[in-house]
Amino acid sequence: MKCVECGKEVPKLYEELVKGNIALFQCEACGKVADKYVEYEFTLVFLNLILCKSQVYRHIIFNIDWSTSTYDILKILFFSSILDSSLASCESLPCWLLQIIKNCAVIILFFTGVYIAAYSSGIKCSKMFLLRAILFSSFGKLGNFMIITWKYSSLPSTFMALFIYLNNMIAIRECLEVHTIKAEIFISFAWMFKTLLSSWFI
Template identity: 30%
Template sequence: MGKDVFRCVECNEKATELHRDYSNGILKITICESCQKPVDKYIEYDPVIILIDAILCKSQAFRHILFNSSLNIHWKLCVFFLLCEAYLRWSLLHGSEHSSDPADIIRYTKEWEFYGMFALAALELAAFCGGVLLCLWLVVVRLKGGTVEFRLLLRALLLSCYGKVLLIPTVIWEHDYSPLCLGLIKLFVLTSNSQAIRVILNSSRHISVMAVFVGLLSEGCVSQICKRLPWTIQDMLAFQ
């Protein structure tokens, strides 16, 4: 990697290297010139520890993942998250239908309605990301004259949706408190999105919260528009 591509996980200052490799396999972690702390302490940590800190929404862990790692699976994770969301909606659609016949299970797995739910989930995610990026463009670029790396920001938004994986066990272990769990998962994902935006822009919390709110509002508008259309994807697939 080139120079000035790393960031100190403590103060967000740029760094040219994370560690220096001496002879005989001896590595020395680089010390940040600004805060006099290790540039990235997480290079010595186990991935499980990094994951726990990311779940706790620690900015240091987010900086390590977004700036100092070569993790480039955000599009694959995006598809997986959309599948989780589609499965949740599809299961709720057929939640009242119970059958012990294996043929019914096979028939349901082949239903086109699942692909319709996937398309709707993808459309809402696109509306959310578009609303966030538009809000940040208006506030940061147009009003404050700053710069925004939209490609890096989009990657951060997709990676910070990792909490949607919890949708699957929520559906599998159905319980009376499932709606509450789904609400908490949504809140956790939005909190992670806000923290990711804050880390990328190195800005105050109110800007990231406002951007997430605008994205959520955009997602809700698209969802309501799809419901009020005279035709829906579900209706179209019903004729297949």
């Protein structure tokens, strides 16, 4: 668990002094509440995600025990691939399945590129933490449904791509605990790695 304000390790996020009543733990390093999002409703957390706040990504990546199993990660990967496939002009089930498989492979290649770049820089990280950070920060793909509604206009698709890139960068930066520039370098390498291999094999 980590403080969402300064990123330092904390032993706990809150104490339950009385049953049903909790007291948020104060970080000793920065003197602020370690994780204010513990008391936030889902709607407020989602709004902070839309605002691309680093604190909410620290909360999601390090302080929430979600998607810890391989099965959970595969479900999120599959759903993300379906969102990517929603813009494809497929009219048959085999076409849809092939498109979903291709998109799964592209996501895995992007993750592999980030991991290789981080490992080459001497940064050790949990593969599960990194993969779920990348998958969750791509929630902007939900905008694909709006793109379909807007008849595939290039403007909303461009904004959506920039939004996903920004969230990926923040999530990778917080997960790997690196500077913004280094996170952008990792993403650039992963994008080239993904593009090169997908053009060869996919």
